[in-house]
Amino acid sequence: MKFIDEARIEVHAGKGGDGVAHFRREKFVPRGGPDGGDGGHGGSIYAVANRNINTLIDYHYARIHRARGGENGRGADQYGKGAEDIVLRVPVGTVITDAQSGELIADLAAHEQKALVARGGKGGLGNLHFKTSTNRAPRQCTLGEAGESRELRLELKLLADVGLLGMPNAGKSTFIRVVSAARPKVADYPFTTLHPNLGVVRVAEDRSFVVADIPGLIEGAAEGAGLGHQFLRHLARTRLLLHIVDIAPFDDSVDPVKDARAIVNELKKYDQALYEKPRWLVLNKTDMLQADERDQALQRFLKAYRWKGRWFAISALTGEGCRELCFAIMDHLTEKQAA
Ligand SMILES: Nc1nc2c(ncn2[C@@H]2O[C@H](COP(=O)(O)OP(=O)(O)OP(=O)(O)O)[C@@H](O)[C@H]2O)c(=O)[nH]1
Ligand SMILES: [Mg+2]
Structure with missing residues (x-):
């Protein structure tokens, strides 16, 4: 039997949805203004300590965790929907570091303690944000940000006196x-x-x-x-x-x-x-x-x-x-x- 108190996983947060460039089209309104909405945010990934879990064994089987991207914005001032976050449940006493840099990300020492391990990308801006007094029909919009991706090292260090x-x-x-x-x-x-x-x-x-x-x-x-x-x-x-x-x-x-x-x-x-x-x-x-x-x-x-x-x-x-x-x-x- 293997001693499971360590695991390496990949976390990929979701990309933000793109903003769009779109113009109002209505009957009898010949030149509608910009109405392209923003993209929704991408899903983030969190780790949460739970006292009912006592090994990291699950993470030997499920190594890659990917959150969904946000929806793109649409016309008629519609914003894209944000994606749901993913929550990884780990035992109390789990220490999380970046596997590449060794940087400490979180030391989850208490039940329900929560840490963000990969941030979802922000949604892009629709063209309704770019309207100015000199540019009433902007075509600009921005793309959604990429979500954070990284490899994590999870290590269980029991909390005992x-x-x-x-x-x-x-x-x-x-x-x-x-x-x-x-x-x-x-x-x-x-x-x-x-x-x-x-x-x-x-x-x-x-x-x-x-x-x-x-x-x-x-x-x-x-x-x-x-x-x-x-x-x-x-x-x-x-x-x-x-x-x-x-x-x-x-x-x-x-x-x-x-x-x-x-x-x-x-x-x-x-x-x-x-x-x-x-x-x-x-x-x-x-x-x-x-x-x-x-x-x-x-x-x-x-x-x-x-x-x-x-x-x-x-x-x-x-x-x-x-x-x-x-x-x-x-x-x-x-x-x-x-x-
Ligand atoms: N007579 C006697 N036997 C003991 C005592 N303590 C433990 N034992 C016996 O020694 C053996 C090993 O005990 P464990 O408690 O399993 O030893 P451990 O240190 O946990 O061993 P590992 O888990 O293999 O590292 C068992 O047969 C116990 O019954 C003691 O105080 N007196
Ligand atoms: Mg023993």
Whole structure:
């Protein structure tokens, strides 16, 4: 299955209708004045964010969007009819750039937010506009303007406060299931998660934050290994990253310290700004450790990994430590907001 969070489309707004040169013809009026109407405007194309849409998949199938042209003007002062606009519905969090120049066109971060992506051409002027005291029978009229045409790049960047980062099977989806109402699939094989999932974590009636669960990352992701690292874009707008580590891997040949380093390495390769975001270490699957050697095992890991930042030990399976972690996250986010 392909990970659809990016698309390239073409948008062609409609041409404006032409104005006409026409003269009044009426019985008993020998030389009627100019009465050529204006052309109607061409249809424009808008993008509108909608919270009920969550992928850009539709735009992989429908790549070309064309609005109609306006009608030409007619005689007897009749204006051409304007064409209808086209509205492209996209998920909230879609960033639209000009594919050629890279210019940012819109960042649709809120439901119903609307942006003009291709302007329809203005209608041309009919000759009734050109009448002057010295020229009572103008033959001039203008053509309708061309509509704007361009290629757009649509990119979905989820709007979440907290992003989950980790190897496949680390327990990211299990964590989001235990702390929120989100129900992503959990399984004991790698790359269970193919699409990002959002979960709302409610720590009190009026206090909540949004977590993004994304596919697992592996060494070499920057070069395309596993599912690649493109989905890291979803972490771009988060304010805190949780690096989830499986502290008790089933397979003895797996070294959690090496794995944790590999993840951070990939993060750095992807984007320095993401690498510099606040990041906490979350040691997961503590239920797999013997109670009497639990603390020792955690300390051993922290020492070997040389971690100086904040860390938490949890079991996403039993929920142990998850509540404390969520409260700490909420506090961190609120402090950040106040600052
Ligand atoms: N014992 C134990 N197992 C866990 C824990 N958390 C997750 N698991 C198991 O680990 C496996 C992988 O969990 P997922 O939540 O799917 O892992 P993920 O990080 O989302 O994996 P991908 O989506 O493949 O990247 C599943 O079999 C889970 O049941 C935990 O705290 N303790
Ligand atoms: Mg998962």
